[in-house]
Amino acid sequence: MSKNGNSLDQRTFDKLSRLYIIALSAVALSVIVSQILIRKHLNTQQSDSTVINIAGRQRMLSQKLTKEVFSLSIVDNQEKRGALKKEFKNTLQLWESSHDALQKGNDSLGLPGNNSDVIIAMFKDINLSFNAIKEASFSIIKTIENNPMVPTSVFADELEVIQQNEAAFLLQMDQIVNQFDLEAEEKVAWLRNLETVLMAITLLLLLAELLFIFWPAAKTVKNNLSELLEAEKKAKEMAYNADVLSEAKEKSIKELRALSHAIDETLLFARIAPNGVVTHMGNKFSRLFKFSKFNTNVLFSEVLSIHEKEQTIIDDIVSKHKKTGWQGEVRATTKEGVRVWLEMSIIPFSPTGDTSELLIIASEITSKKAGQIEIERLTKASFEEKMSQQKTISSKIIENQEKEQNRIAKDVHDGIGQMLTGLKYNLESIDISDIDKTAVKIEHLKELTANIIKGVRTATFNLTPPELTDYGIVPAITKLTQELSKLTGKHIVFYNKTDFIDRQDSLAEINIYRIVQEAINNAIKYADSTHIIVSLSHSKDILSIVIDDDGKGFDPSKVKNVKNGEGGMGMTFMKERIKYINGRLFLNSEIGKGTRVTLNIPLN
Numbered sequence: 001m002s003k004n005g006n007s008l009d010q011r012t013f014d015k016l017s018r019l020y021i022i023a024l025s026a027v028a029l030s031v032i033v034s035q036i037l038i039r040k041h042l043n044t045q046q047s048d049s050t051v052i053n054i055a056g057r058q059r060m061l062s063q064k065l066t067k068e069v070f071s072l073s074i075v076d077n078q079e080k081r082g083a084l085k086k087e088f089k090n091t092l093q094l095w096e097s098s099h100d101a102l103q104k105g106n107d108s109l110g111l112p113g114n115n116s117d118v119i120i121a122m123f124k125d126i127n128l129s130f131n132a133i134k135e136a137s138f139s140i141i142k143t144i145e146n147n148p149m150v151p152t153s154v155f156a157d158e159l160e161v162i163q164q165n166e167a168a169f170l171l172q173m174d175q176i177v178n179q180f181d182l183e184a185e186e187k188v189a190w191l192r193n194l195e196t197v198l199m200a201i202t203l204l205l206l207l208a209e210l211l212f213i214f215w216p217a218a219k220t221v222k223n224n225l226s227e228l229l230e231a232e233k234k235a236k237e238m239a240y241n242a243d244v245l246s247e248a249k250e251k252s253i254k255e256l257r258a259l260s261h262a263i264d265e266t267l268l269f270a271r272i273a274p275n276g277v278v279t280h281m282g283n284k285f286s287r288l289f290k291f292s293k294f295n296t297n298v299l300f301s302e303v304l305s306i307h308e309k310e311q312t313i314i315d316d317i318v319s320k321h322k323k324t325g326w327q328g329e330v331r332a333t334t335k336e337g338v339r340v341w342l343e344m345s346i347i348p349f350s351p352t353g354d355t356s357e358l359l360i361i362a363s364e365i366t367s368k369k370a371g372q373i374e375i376e377r378l379t380k381a382s383f384e385e386k387m388s389q390q391k392t393i394s395s396k397i398i399e400n401q402e403k404e405q406n407r408i409a410k411d412v413h414d415g416i417g418q419m420l421t422g423l424k425y426n427l428e429s430i431d432i433s434d435i436d437k438t439a440v441k442i443e444h445l446k447e448l449t450a451n452i453i454k455g456v457r458t459a460t461f462n463l464t465p466p467e468l469t470d471y472g473i474v475p476a477i478t479k480l481t482q483e484l485s486k487l488t489g490k491h492i493v494f495y496n497k498t499d500f501i502d503r504q505d506s507l508a509e510i511n512i513y514r515i516v517q518e519a520i521n522n523a524i525k526y527a528d529s530t531h532i533i534v535s536l537s538h539s540k541d542i543l544s545i546v547i548d549d550d551g552k553g554f555d556p557s558k559v560k561n562v563k564n565g566e567g568g569m570g571m572t573f574m575k576e577r578i579k580y581i582n583g584r585l586f587l588n589s590e591i592g593k594g595t596r597v598t599l600n601i602p603l604n
Contacts, residue, residue: 056177126176133169135161268282268284268288268364269285289334290335317346323348329344329365341370342362346358346359465479472509473504476513481520492532495533495534498537500537511581515578516599520532527549528551529551545599
């Protein structure tokens with residue numbers, strides 16, 4: 001019977017292992033193949049955005065060439081003409097190199113050069129206009145280099161060639177850009193279809209595994225359990241019919257019942273021999289320590305820890321208490337190096353009359369132990385030390401926030417602002433032959449561009465102003481009120497009543513500026529005020545700033561309960577900042593009578 005039982009267990013385990021290995025391997029293979037196909041296609045698309053960007057830039061460069069060559073024709077100063085000639089020559093070289101790279105490829109620019117037949121044909125057509133402009137431009141450069149002050153009439157023919165071919169070049173280049181964009185979209189559509197097909201294949205694979213692997217495996221387990229239950233039933237009937245139970249068998253039954261109850265009621269369980277070798281390991285124990293429950297002939301201490309010192313302690317506990325039993329806390333370490341605390345009990349029992357084992361019952365108390373250790377640590381630590389640590393952390397957070405805002409401000413101002421300004425200049429310099437039809441459109445574009453530039457400057461201004469870093473809090477607040485007054489149309493004024501000019505610690509100035517900025521923005525956004533007055537005064541020890549508005553006001557007692565509404569989080573941030581610099585903030589407001597925010601900051 002035992003032999004057959006072992007054969008059944010081994011046969012079941014072997015079958016389940018094969019089935020799960022096949023299932024997991026199939027899923028893994030599907031994922032790998034999907035990734036290979038998708039990555040292969042993505043690699044072919046890496047340069048699409050670069051190609052479209054450089055192709056679009058060619059249109060701008062051709063317009064710039066035209067503008068610069070006509071500027072050369074009207075400049076009568078030798079020094080200015082020399083500078084314009086140099087800039088024109090650089091633009092021409094960039095335009096020519098980009099045009100060749102779009103056709104033949106260029107590693108430094110990230111252009112593959114593997115164009116489609118349609119694009120190759122389009123480049124063949126546009127090369128007529130390109131070569132005409134290029135040759136005329138080089139001829140003008142050569143003429144000016146030979147005689148810097150040559151009259152415009154000498155290269156008038158070349159100017160006419162450039163003017164005649166520019167429109168054709170722009171039109172054909174626009175078609176090429178559209179074709180590049182169309183081909184990129186086709187690649188994306190192909191990738192989307194590929195992902196759909198791969199997802200369908202994966203779903204079919206999972207369905208097949210369910211039907212042919214997991215469902216048969218579940219039936220096999222169910223049948224095996226039925227056989228085991230039937231065998232248990234027959235064993236009880238045989239025991240009942242025999243009606244002869246020895247004292248050892250009665251003791252074994254009691255111990256087995258106790259073991260079964262312990263297994264059902266506890267989180268972690270295992271069985272080990274008196275010498276510490278594992279004979280059985282429960283599922284949760286196995287998952288916690290990444291140990292195969294079917295692996296035997298391994299010391300229990302080696303399962304619980306990877307450290308020799310901890311293994312020695314566990315071996316000593318097992319050795320000393322293998323006959324009497326033991327209960328207590330044990331520190332263990334998983335294979336990943338994670339520390340685990342266990343509340344463990346060792347119970348000696350005899351499964352048969354001539355053998356003995358040790359039942360291990362444990363529960364994980366890592367969180368509980370960590371809480372105890374943390375409580376002990378906090379009890380020993382002084383209140384001043386905790387506050388100092390919190391202050392240091394807050395300082396670093398605020399300092400990093402300000403650094404990030406400085407970086408964003410620089411990027412917006414130096415990058416997007418200059419590009420949009422260049423766009424405005426280019427639009428204003430377009431030579432339009434039919435003024436009647438296009439004048440309205442051009443004026444609209446100018447207005448739109450001006451609004452964009454204004455928005456960028458507004459966003460830049462809301463970040464850290466350079467006046468704060470360079471000159472201090474008074475110039476920064478002065479600039480803040482002036483700019484916000486211009487941008488919003490509100491009457492916002494600043495009065496330095498005591499002519500305060502001293503500098504403070506950089507973080508203190510940053511926090512004072514942010515609190516004033518938040519108070520003014522609240523008055524603009526939520527109070528519907530038309531007049532805002534910011535007044536500054538100081539004494540020997542205190543710097544006082546007051547922000548008054550004539551808005552609709554509010555009930556200050558309700559702000560404490562508002563966290564997601566108007567003014568709630570802003571007021572929280574203001575209080576946190578004033579607390580950080582050891583200052584005090586007072587808020588006075590009545591509905592219909594405006595609001596006053598007062599800041600009192602100790603001076604260094």
